[in-house]
Amino acid sequence: AAAAAGASAAGAAPAASTQSANALSSLSGNFNTFLNLLMTQLQNQDPTSPVDTNQFTQELVEFSQVEQQINTNSSLNTLIQLTQTGQVLQGSSLIGKTVDVASTQVPLQSGVAPAITFTSPVAGPASVTVANAAGVVVAQPQISASQGSNSWTWDGTGANASTQPDGLYTFTVNGPAATGGTQSLPFSVVGTATGVTRNNGTIDLQMGGLTVDFGHVQSVGN
Secondary structure: HHHHHHHHHHHHHHHHHHHHHHHHHHHHHHHHHHHHHHHHHHHHHHHOOOHHHHHHHHHHHHHHHHHHHHHHHHHHHHHHHHHHHHHHHHHHHHOOEEEEEEEOOOEEEEEEEEEEEEOOOOOEEEEEEEOOOOEEEOOOOOEEEEEEEEEEEOOOOOOHHHHHHOOOEEEEEEEEEEOOOEOOOEEEEEOOOOEEEEEEEEEEEEEEEEEEEHHEEEEEEE
16 A cells, blocks of 8 residues: 555656646747747837837746746756655555554454444443444444543444444534533544555544544554
């Protein structure tokens, strides 16, 4: 995945260079047309009312400024591509390591899902609601939460002991509140990083079928 991302970043750089080259080519064509018009006007000007040279000088300056801006944009695009490629290569060092990411989605692959961790203010019963991609609740297991940090792993079993297909599932966790009753408990997903990708200018981490922005990574283990 890291190699594919690197190839994607490398492929984007020539695209940016092509756009800059096209812009410079268009500017060059316009500039040549401008010079031809200028020479024609100078050759056919009225000696008693010569052409205003200040106007032509200003237009020449404007052409030069546009050319410089195109070159600057091209250099910035190249710098951005190189920076993102470097980020992908650095991120690839996480592949195979245990990462803790903030996400409400959990991937199920080969009937195995990564663990979720949450903190309960007090000990008591908690429930995890599991919904598939269509938003249909397929499981709602009850667990016994202890005060403090808790870890729980879904085995892919749905209602009536049915086996759910692989894919992304949305989790919500409800547990005991310190003042009584229940409350929604935030959680994170702990699993093994399997890849790094570049997507629309952002660098994403993959955990099986789950893709999250690197900003959602909370910790990295061995």
